[in-house]
Amino acid sequence: MIKLILHFLEQTGKYFLLLKKVFTKPQNMKIFWENYVRELDDIGLKTVGLISFISFFIGGVVVIQTALNLDNPLIDPSLIGFAAKQSVVLEFSPTLSAVILAGIVGSYIASTIGTMRITEQIDALDVMGINSANFLILPKILAAVTFYPFLIALSMFLGVFGGWVAGVVTDLVSTEDYLEGIRMGFDPFHFTYSFIKTVVFAFLIATIPSFFGYYVQGGALEVGRASTKAVIWTSVMIVFWNYVLTQLLLS
Amino acid sequence: MIEVKNIKKSFGGHEVLKGISAVFEKGKVNMIIGQSGSGKTVFLKTIMGLIEPDEGEISFDGRIWHLLDEKEKAAIRREMGVVFQGNALFDSLTVEENVSFPLRMFTNKSPKEIKERVAEVLEQVGLPGVQHKLPAELSGGQQKRVAIARAIVMYPKYLFADEPNSGLDPKTAIRIDDLLLDLTKKYDTTTLVNTHDMNSIMEIGEKIILLKDGYKAWEGTKDEIFISDNPDLNDFVFSSELFRKMKELYLKYELKK
Numbered sequence: 001m002i003k004l005i006l007h008f009l010e011q012t013g014k015y016f017l018l019l020k021k022v023f024t025k026p027q028n029m030k031i032f033w034e035n036y037v038r039e040l041d042d043i044g045l046k047t048v049g050l051i052s053f054i055s056f057f058i059g060g061v062v063v064i065q066t067a068l069n070l071d072n073p074l075i076d077p078s079l080i081g082f083a084a085k086q087s088v089v090l091e092f093s094p095t096l097s098a099v100i101l102a103g104i105v106g107s108y109i110a111s112t113i114g115t116m117r118i119t120e121q122i123d124a125l126d127v128m129g130i131n132s133a134n135f136l137i138l139p140k141i142l143a144a145v146t147f148y149p150f151l152i153a154l155s156m157f158l159g160v161f162g163g164w165v166a167g168v169v170t171d172l173v174s175t176e177d178y179l180e181g182i183r184m185g186f187d188p189f190h191f192t193y194s195f196i197k198t199v200v201f202a203f204l205i206a207t208i209p210s211f212f213g214y215y216v217q218g219g220a221l222e223v224g225r226a227s228t229k230a231v232i233w234t235s236v237m238i239v240f241w242n243y244v245l246t247q248l249l250l251s
Numbered sequence: 252m253i254e255v256k257n258i259k260k261s262f263g264g265h266e267v268l269k270g271i272s273a274v275f276e277k278g279k280v281n282m283i284i285g286q287s288g289s290g291k292t293v294f295l296k297t298i299m300g301l302i303e304p305d306e307g308e309i310s311f312d313g314r315i316w317h318l319l320d321e322k323e324k325a326a327i328r329r330e331m332g333v334v335f336q337g338n339a340l341f342d343s344l345t346v347e348e349n350v351s352f353p354l355r356m357f358t359n360k361s362p363k364e365i366k367e368r369v370a371e372v373l374e375q376v377g378l379p380g381v382q383h384k385l386p387a388e389l390s391g392g393q394q395k396r397v398a399i400a401r402a403i404v405m406y407p408k409y410l411f412a413d414e415p416n417s418g419l420d421p422k423t424a425i426r427i428d429d430l431l432l433d434l435t436k437k438y439d440t441t442t443l444v445n446t447h448d449m450n451s452i453m454e455i456g457e458k459i460i461l462l463k464d465g466y467k468a469w470e471g472t473k474d475e476i477f478i479s480d481n482p483d484l485n486d487f488v489f490s491s492e493l494f495r496k497m498k499e500l501y502l503k504y505e506l507k508k
Contacts, residue, residue: 027356028355028356028357030355031355031356119337119339119342120335120336120337120339121339121340121341121342123296123301123335123339124333124335124339124341126300126301127299127300127301127328127331127333128328128329128331128352128353128356128357129324129325129326129328129329129357130356
């Protein structure tokens with residue numbers, strides 16, 4: 001147990017030392033922006049389809065389940081829209097999407113950087129005098145923290161929209177009731193809270209898999225293991241920081 | 252010229268380099284030879300600055316590595332060209348982007364000048380017209396030549412090659428050897444080649460050091476290999492029947508002379 005704790009502390013220390021290497025001024029801004037745009041595509045745009053699809057159907061499922069659990073005639077049907085909006089905005093869009101992104105993007109980042117490590121591409125950068133951590137990881141962090149808020153905003157919209165479609169198609173809620181529900185108890189801070197969470201999760205999604213990929217040793221098997229570990233630890237940290245941020249910002 | 256003095260390096264209590272000293276001369280192909288696990292790669296990576304030695308001193312034309320600040324170290328790194336064992340080409344970039352990478356990163360050359368220089372070095376390594384191909388579309392020997400082109404594109408003072416012939420057929424291996432020798436003369440580089448390929452050693456090795464269990468076991472030229480009675484050298488070089496016969500013939504020939 002003590003060995004495990006010491007190992008965890010050692011890895012945490014290594015993670016922060018890596019971050020120190022990452023957060024320096026890029027050596028060539030032109031190439032940095034090129035890499036940033038490439039990362040926007042790789043870890044941002046390529047996830048839009050899946051996140052949109054999941055958000056739409058999650059919104060639908062939330063509305064159907066809420067409606068089926070609120071069949072008491074004394075309960076205002078607009079509460080279905082309210083519950084759907086709150087669930088999607090506060091939790092499903094930022095947190096569930098982040099866990100999904102940890103799987104898609106996390107494994108992509110860890111395996112890409114890990115493969116670069118075992119094929120000596122990172123050594124090639126280092127020997128040229130390039131800060132490889134900064135060169136490879138900073139564009140990913142910047143791409144994630146700038147793109148994911150837009151992705152989550154889209155996810156929120158599609159979740160609420162999917163809820164409306166499901167409610168109307170199944171005749172569980174009328175358009176008027178649903179619209180009234182989503183306007184009910186509108187608190188702009190809930191959006192601020194969600195976007196703060198999104199930025200923190202984006203940072204975790206970009207940095208934890210990068211850490212696991214950057215320090216891979218061995219061959220293809222180790223890259224695979226690092227990728228799995230990266231997804232697990234990113235998901236664990238998302239769930240943990242979700243709790244901490246909720247406690248700090250909403251309680 | 253690269254000079255190393257008493258280099259020591261351990262990993263987790265296991266001493267891999269046990270105090271190696273050597274001088275690698277300019278304009279020559281200097282070869283580091285030895286069996287797998289003898290410490291060759293660690294030694295080369297230590298000289299390249301990828302591994303920090305526990306003890307000892309490395310100097311590049313009088314510039315002592317551990318006394319330099321980061322800026323000065325970066326300047327020396329830009330004078331290095333490295334050919335990695337697995338080529339280490341960036342697989343998402345085309346040949347042109349791979350070869351031009353150091354130029355785009357560190358120089359203010361115009362795109363036209365960069366294109367011209369890339370075409371020039373690709374011509375020198377015998378690969379004209381592959382600029383727009385991806386590394387995966389090339390054969391092992393061609394990838395190696397692209398890696399060499401990237402290593403020389405910045406006119407290096409120091410050229411390092413880690414087992415440049417591994418995985419190549421004998422004919423391609425000889426082409427790579429000849430290329431390394433030609434480029435060493437053309438650019439007047441201090442070239443260090445890490446190998447256990449005896450053909451390479453006999454083909455282009457101008458100065459050779461043998462590592463065994465982290466020590467320098469022997470140092471000399473390729474001609475001295477045949478007349479040396481160093482047991483470690485004989486054990487390494489003449490373990491093959493072919494080279495034993497070559498030695499017998501060489502000695503007979505020398506006696507007749």
